Amino acid sequence: MRYISVFPIVVILSILFGSAFTGLVIAPGVASDIVRSPSVGLVAYSPTEAKGRKIYAREGCVYCHSQQVRNVKADENLVAAFGVSKAGDYFYDLPHFLGTSRQGPDLSNEGRVWRREIGAPARDYLIGHFINPRQYNPNSIMPAFDYLSTQELSDLTDYIQSLGAWKDSIKVAEASL
Amino acid sequence: MTSIQDRNDSVIIPNSTKPSSELLPIDLPDSAAQIWLYSGIFWMSVTMLIGVVEAVKLFYPEFLQGIPALAYGRLRPVHINIGLFGFMSMGYLGATFYMVPRLTQTPLFSERLGSLTAWFWNFNLLAGCLGIMMGFSKGKEYTEIPFPFDMTIGILVIAIAGNLFSTITLRQERRVYVSLWYILLAIIPFPIYYTLGNASKFSGIEDAIINWFYSHNLFGIWLTTLGLATLYYIVPKQVNKPLYSHIISFVGFWTLAAFYPWNGGHHVIWGPVPMWVMTASVTASIAMFIPTCATMINFGGTAWGTWEIMKRDIGYRFSLLAYVCYVGASLWGTVLAVMSLNAKLHFTNMTIAHVHLGFLGFGVPGVIAFTYFYLERSLKLKYSRNLAEWHFWLTMLGIFGYVVSMGISGWMEGSAWEAGSSPQGTMLDKYPYHVARAISGLIVLVGQFLFVGNVYKTVNYPIDLPAKSGVTL
Numbered sequence A: 001m002r003y004i005s006v007f008p009i010v011v012i013l014s015i016l017f018g019s020a021f022t023g024l025v026i027a028p029g030v031a032s033d034i035v036r037s038p039s040v041g042l043v044a045y046s047p048t049e050a051k052g053r054k055i056y057a058r059e060g061c062v063y064c065h066s067q068q069v070r071n072v073k074a075d076e077n078l079v080a081a082f083g084v085s086k087a088g089d090y091f092y093d094l095p096h097f098l099g100t101s102r103q104g105p106d107l108s109n110e111g112r113v114w115r116r117e118i119g120a121p122a123r124d125y126l127i128g129h130f131i132n133p134r135q136y137n138p139n140s141i142m143p144a145f146d147y148l149s150t151q152e153l154s155d156l157t158d159y160i161q162s163l164g165a166w167k168d169s170i171k172v173a174e175a176s177l
Numbered sequence B: 001m002t003s004i005q006d007r008n009d010s011v012i013i014p015n016s017t018k019p020s021s022e023l024l025p026i027d028l029p030d031s032a033a034q035i036w037l038y039s040g041i042f043w044m045s046v047t048m049l050i051g052v053v054e055a056v057k058l059f060y061p062e063f064l065q066g067i068p069a070l071a072y073g074r075l076r077p078v079h080i081n082i083g084l085f086g087f088m089s090m091g092y093l094g095a096t097f098y099m100v101p102r103l104t105q106t107p108l109f110s111e112r113l114g115s116l117t118a119w120f121w122n123f124n125l126l127a128g129c130l131g132i133m134m135g136f137s138k139g140k141e142y143t144e145i146p147f148p149f150d151m152t153i154g155i156l157v158i159a160i161a162g163n164l165f166s167t168i169t170l171r172q173e174r175r176v177y178v179s180l181w182y183i184l185l186a187i188i189p190f191p192i193y194y195t196l197g198n199a200s201k202f203s204g205i206e207d208a209i210i211n212w213f214y215s216h217n218l219f220g221i222w223l224t225t226l227g228l229a230t231l232y233y234i235v236p237k238q239v240n241k242p243l244y245s246h247i248i249s250f251v252g253f254w255t256l257a258a259f260y261p262w263n264g265g266h267h268v269i270w271g272p273v274p275m276w277v278m279t280a281s282v283t284a285s286i287a288m289f290i291p292t293c294a295t296m297i298n299f300g301g302t303a304w305g306t307w308e309i310m311k312r313d314i315g316y317r318f319s320l321l322a323y324v325c326y327v328g329a330s331l332w333g334t335v336l337a338v339m340s341l342n343a344k345l346h347f348t349n350m351t352i353a354h355v356h357l358g359f360l361g362f363g364v365p366g367v368i369a370f371t372y373f374y375l376e377r378s379l380k381l382k383y384s385r386n387l388a389e390w391h392f393w394l395t396m397l398g399i400f401g402y403v404v405s406m407g408i409s410g411w412m413e414g415s416a417w418e419a420g421s422s423p424q425g426t427m428l429d430k431y432p433y434h435v436a437r438a439i440s441g442l443i444v445l446v447g448q449f450l451f452v453g454n455v456y457k458t459v460n461y462p463i464d465l466p467a468k469s470g471v472t473l
């Protein structure tokens, strides 16, 4: 606690903070290609999917559902079924929905489970589940989103069905070559 | 050389040339500190109340179902934002506005500005949170408060930082005590990362990296630093002896300042980010062991042999509780950043246990310790000892219950997932722990009501401390 003047403290603090800023904010954007380019085959969101995405943000789905499969033992089944998530998969996501918690299941490949090709049964399931999750799983702790309008439920369903769906389309394209 | 515990606690009255009739109540010394502190206590109660509601919803989802504004996904961001920007920011800024004039031996640059920013902050936060509840959330963790209320916070912080910084620049006391270093670290970079985190329009992974850079700085070099500054100020005064070692606090401060801003990437360990982002952040997180140990040794050394004071002074007991939980949460955080453990425990309730050991265990007792200190040492008022005693034990029990129940549940989840189970598979197993967490939260909340009642009564129906009560003031 001897005499230390404030100015050098401010300068050193700025240098320390500045270096972290450079390392974690500037460098990933400038120096890393994988951060800045979309995955092969990734499709941008359609207008209704984008609307659904906004509802996902507004209702806070991200607090319980991650959208990220990691290459770790705890995710073994997901990796086997769907593969590991890559940086480019998220190219069109603003804001990102990586998530930090799994009170519910990971949703990054939900569009490959309840595929669009299934048609009405898949949509009816997803919408019915939003309205009353406990009709399908009595133990579920997911809130009932029964207050959403029919249009909102439909947009949200479009969004959910888009998640990861493009990965299957590439597989089909590759198989037909 | 006078040490911190010998420095005067009284306020320096500005030698104002204006007639006193022109002074508004908000110009009086410490009025800013009071508004910030009492607002912080108010929001602390609100965030706990919301926390309990959420906790119940996680095992009994029909609770308050059917009111969109109270849906889980909307209440949770409100809980977080009120917790971080309401309770923690305001409570510790209260302590900061109290400490800065005393550490600098200089009247606050502008008491009026300090008070007005506090009121603005309150209304702005209220509006922002109502916005989230009405469905205007920005949807990204820790940046949910919608425009324009998010930007207002940034502008207010610039005004606050300017006010504090000017006071520090104009200081009479040339020596700069540790608390002031921490305060400088808190107020200088905040506007930069806050604006970056809230206003940037990056997408995808870049957005995630920046989101976590911002969020971790928010916990690490805004809330934690203000909290540590407060503890560094009050603990030597409570035990009435100098800090154990100024060299160690020097090491602790500079290593914290060097490593904490690098920590952001540890929220996406094993995630789809460039490998070197992860490596840098994991290294920095493990290096956080150094400042944590420094804090541990320093406060441990200061507190050594103060058993008598601990029995007598409840405020001091809260300081120790905050200290223990801070060290615990930080070591726990270092462990969570170890890649093999993160592989198992990320996405589980283990993170929630860590977070609440930090905020509920360190943040809450820190503000409480400061409040009791303020009532007793500065206002020289006597609070009800019985209520405070109850408050202490309830808070401690609640924190313990919360952290242990979530910790066990998190470990179980991680183990079950590694054995091939899924989140749906572990849902029923978590039920008893979620109930235990809600009960623990309720216990904390009851303690909090006793605390608020006690403070209210002490301030509004004062009983002065007897001039010589055996307590060294």
Ligand code: HEM
Binding pocket: A063, A100, A101, A103, B047, B048, B049, B050, B051, B052, B054, B055, B058, B076, B079, B080, B082, B083, B084, B087, B088, B351, B352, B355, B356, B359, B360, B363, B364, B437, B438, B440, B441, B442, B444, B445
């Ligand atoms: C009575 C006390 C409290 C209870 C019962 C409580 C309950 C909860 C619950 C149920 C969650 C959601 C957990 C999940 O997603 O699984 C949560 C998250 C959170 N709480 Fe609390 N809480 C309390 C006090 C506090 C306080 C005082 C703060 C202070 C700042 C706080 C900060 C947070 C934060 C930051 C999160 C988000 C954690 C994350 O995203 O990982 N909580 N709390």
Ligand code: HEM
Binding pocket: A100, B141, B219, B223, B224, B263, B266, B267, B285, B286, B288, B289, B292, B326, B329, B330, B331, B332, B333, B334, B335, B336, B337, B342, B345, B346, B347, B351, B354, B355, B358, B359, B362, B363
């Ligand atoms: C040396 C100190 C610390 C280290 C190394 C550390 C490390 C970590 C790590 C690795 C995570 C991510 C866990 C995961 O998602 O798997 C995390 C989350 C978190 N930590 Fe810490 N921590 C430290 C101290 C603290 C303290 C003192 C606080 C609070 C005052 C705090 C607040 C949080 C919060 C709020 C999150 C949750 C973010 C979220 O998922 O929403 N940390 N910490």
